[in-house]
Amino acid sequence: MNPLYNFGINVLAFGARIASHRSPKIKKMLEGQHQTLAALRHKRMAVAPDGFDVWFHAASLGEFEQARPIIERLRRNYPEKKMLLTFFSPSGYEIRSNYDKVDCVAYLPFDRPKSVKRFLDAAAPKMAIFSKYEFWGNYLEQLHRSATPTYIISSIFRPRQRFFRPWGGMFRKMLCYYTHLYVQDKASVDLLAGIGVHNVTAAGDTRFDRVSEILASSRRIPEIESFIGPSRFTLIAGSSWQPDEDIYIPWLKGHPDVKAIIAPHEFDHARLESLRHRLGSSKTRLLSEIRGDGNRHNSLENVRYLIIDCFGLLSSLYRYGNVAVIGGGFGAGIHNINEAAVYGIPVVFGPNHRKFKEAGELMTRGGGFTYANSSEFNALMNSLFNDSSALHNAGDQAGKYIQESIGASDIIYDDIFGQPAAAPKQ
Numbered sequence: 001m002n003p004l005y006n007f008g009i010n011v012l013a014f015g016a017r018i019a020s021h022r023s024p025k026i027k028k029m030l031e032g033q034h035q036t037l038a039a040l041r042h043k044r045m046a047v048a049p050d051g052f053d054v055w056f057h058a059a060s061l062g063e064f065e066q067a068r069p070i071i072e073r074l075r076r077n078y079p080e081k082k083m084l085l086t087f088f089s090p091s092g093y094e095i096r097s098n099y100d101k102v103d104c105v106a107y108l109p110f111d112r113p114k115s116v117k118r119f120l121d122a123a124a125p126k127m128a129i130f131s132k133y134e135f136w137g138n139y140l141e142q143l144h145r146s147a148t149p150t151y152i153i154s155s156i157f158r159p160r161q162r163f164f165r166p167w168g169g170m171f172r173k174m175l176c177y178y179t180h181l182y183v184q185d186k187a188s189v190d191l192l193a194g195i196g197v198h199n200v201t202a203a204g205d206t207r208f209d210r211v212s213e214i215l216a217s218s219r220r221i222p223e224i225e226s227f228i229g230p231s232r233f234t235l236i237a238g239s240s241w242q243p244d245e246d247i248y249i250p251w252l253k254g255h256p257d258v259k260a261i262i263a264p265h266e267f268d269h270a271r272l273e274s275l276r277h278r279l280g281s282s283k284t285r286l287l288s289e290i291r292g293d294g295n296r297h298n299s300l301e302n303v304r305y306l307i308i309d310c311f312g313l314l315s316s317l318y319r320y321g322n323v324a325v326i327g328g329g330f331g332a333g334i335h336n337i338n339e340a341a342v343y344g345i346p347v348v349f350g351p352n353h354r355k356f357k358e359a360g361e362l363m364t365r366g367g368g369f370t371y372a373n374s375s376e377f378n379a380l381m382n383s384l385f386n387d388s389s390a391l392h393n394a395g396d397q398a399g400k401y402i403q404e405s406i407g408a409s410d411i412i413y414d415d416i417f418g419q420p421a422a423a424p425k426q
Helices: 003-019 024-047 061-077 090-096 113-123 137-145 169-175 186-193 207-217 222-228 242-253 269-279 314-320 357-365 374-386 388-404 408-417
Strands: 054-058 083-087 104-107 128-131 150-155 180-183 200-202 234-240 259-264 284-286 305-307 323-326 347-349 368-370
Touching: 003 024, 003 137, 024 090, 024 104, 024 113, 054 061, 061 083, 061 090, 061 128, 061 150, 061 207, 061 408, 083 090, 090 104, 113 137, 137 150, 137 169, 150 408, 180 186, 180 408, 186 200, 207 314, 207 388, 207 408, 222 259, 222 314, 234 242, 234 314, 242 259, 242 269, 242 374, 259 269, 259 314, 269 284, 269 305, 347 374, 357 368, 357 388, 374 388
Parallel strands: 054 083, 054 128, 083 104, 128 150, 150 180, 180 200, 234 259, 234 323, 259 305, 284 305, 323 347, 347 368
Antiparallel strands: none
16 A cells, blocks of 8 residues: 555554553453454364455444344355454454354454555455445455455445545545445445446445344343333433433433433443432432342332443343434444334434434434534423324334335345355255
8 A cells, every 4th residue: 555554554553552551442452453363363273274255344333233234144044154253443342252153253453564464364365345434455455466355335425535535546546446335325326436436336224224133133121121110201322422411411300200221332330330420329220230139120119210231232222212312423423323213213313423324314304303402402302202293203204214224235145145045955
C-alpha cells in the first residue's frame, strides 16, 4: 500500500500502545493480537492443515451479527468447511470467543505489511468475507495478489466518505481489490459506479435476517416476567451509555408507574453501582441479585428498575418492552435498533444516527424517533406513554419495516456459495 497509508497505520498502532496503559479494553486487544499467530497455527494444524476455507472478519459485535446469518447457513449446508472468524474490537471478541459455529476465533492484527503477511501465511484462507466497513488496504492487496476471492457484505456508502473525495485515490484502489461488494441500497451502487466500481449488488442488510431469526428463537426470561408483573408500560434501555441516562432517568423518575429494564453497553462494578445510585438504590436491582431467588415476587414488590449485568440477553429482553431507548446516539453512533424493532415496538435514539440507513427509514415510517435533548425526549415519551393508539401504531410500523426488509442473506449466500447439493435419496 501507499507509504502514507502505512505510516498512518503505524501511528494508529503506536497510539493504541500508549492508550493501553489507561484503557483495559485496548490492552486486551493488543494482548489478543499478540497471541493471534500462535493460536492460528495451532488451530490450523489441528483442524485445517490446508488452510481455512472461509475467513470472516467483523470489526465488532454489530458487524458480526451481519455476518452471522451467512456463517450459520454455511455451517448447516457445508459442515465440512473450516471457518475462521476474526475481530478487531474486544467488545466482539470477548463475547464471541467461544462461538461454536466456526473453527477458530481470533483477533485481527494491525494492517501493517509484515503483520498481514504473517497472518495470511498462518491462516491460508481460500476465501475472505468482510462486514460493512472493513477496508484494510494491506490485507485487501495481499488477498488480491494471491487471487483469493474477497467480498464485503452489508456495506453502505455515503458521498462524504473518503472514497469519493478528490484526495481519496488510495482508498478507491482498495475497493478494486474486492471480488464483489454487496451493499445495502441502490444509492451505494450509484456512488460506486460514479468512481468506476461496478462489481456491486444492492442486496440489503443481513441484520434484518438475523433479527428475524432472533425473534423466532427468543426465550422467555422468568425473572423479567416477575419484575414486570402487571405494569402497563415498560421501557427497555438497550446498550445504554451515561449521556443517554442523563436524559431518560429524569423522565423515569417523573413517571412512577413506569418500569425500566436497563442494559448498559459496558459495565463493571463501579459503573453498575453508579447507575444504581442514580436510579435510587431501594428501587433498583441487578438481574444477578434476583436470579435463583425463590421469593423474588416479594423482593421485587417495590422495585422499579432492573439492571442487566450480564451479556447475551438484550435481544430477548425487547419482547418485554413497550418502547426501546437505544444507546450510543450521543457518542460514536447508535447501536442495533433492529433488534428492538423486530418485536413491534417503537425505537427511540439520540442524534448521531445519520450513518444508519435503518434509522432514517424507521423515522420515515413512523416506527423510529430521535431526540437531541431532554425537552425533545420528554415530549416524545409523553406522547407515546399517554396515547396508546400512537404507541401501537408506531410499534406496528417498526415491526412491518423489519419484515419487509428481510432477504439479504439469501441473495448473498446464493451468489457466493450457490445452492447446496441435494441429499442423496435413501
